[in-house]
Amino acid sequence: MTDGTTRRYxxxxxxxxxxxxxxxxxxxxxxxxxxxxxxxxxVSLVAxxxxxxxxxxxxWRRLINQGALTAAAAGEEVVPASEYRALEAQVxxxxxLLGKKAMENELLREAVSRAAGPKKLLLRSTSxxxxxx
Numbered sequence: 001m002t003d004g005t006t007r008r009y010x011x012x013x014x015x016x017x018x019x020x021x022x023x024x025x026x027x028x029x030x031x032x033x034x035x036x037x038x039x040x041x042x043v044s045l046v047a048x049x050x051x052x053x054x055x056x057x058x059x060w061r062r063l064i065n066q067g068a069l070t071a072a073a074a075g076e077e078v079v080p081a082s083e084y085r086a087l088e089a090q091v092x093x094x095x096x097l098l099g100k101k102a103m104e105n106e107l108l109r110e111a112v113s114r115a116a117g118p119k120k121l122l123l124r125s126t127s128x129x130x131x132x133x
Contacts, residue, residue: 026078029060029063029064030064032046032050032052032057032060033057033060033061033064035049036057036061043057043058043061
């Protein structure tokens with residue numbers, strides 16, 4: 001029983017070995033959801049026939065209605081939502097750092113241009129006003 005095979009017992013499945021859950025391809029999910037729309041079929045009946053929870057089939061139906069499985073059906077690469085959010089956060093952080101470095105660069109350019117300017121202007125701007133002294 002530790003060879004990782006799937007065995008049937010009384011119309012139920014027992015997953016042995018390291019595998020704890022079944023993996024459904026997007027095509028299988030679409031096919032199962034399409035079965036729920038056939039006359040005389042219900043979500044719970046289709047779920048029982050495939051050994052799936054009814055809530056799982058309802059989730060797949062919602063995802064298909066939202067177009068979430070469209071990319072998978074088209075053969076495009078699909079990225080998990082958690083990975084997508086992590087990448088978005090990384091992009092925001094990089095944009096923030098880029099803006100900070102751009103501001104530092106602008107300040108340094110201005111400091112260099114002031115330092116390289118005529119000495120008289122630099123001395124006048126830093127000296128005290130002479131009115132009354």
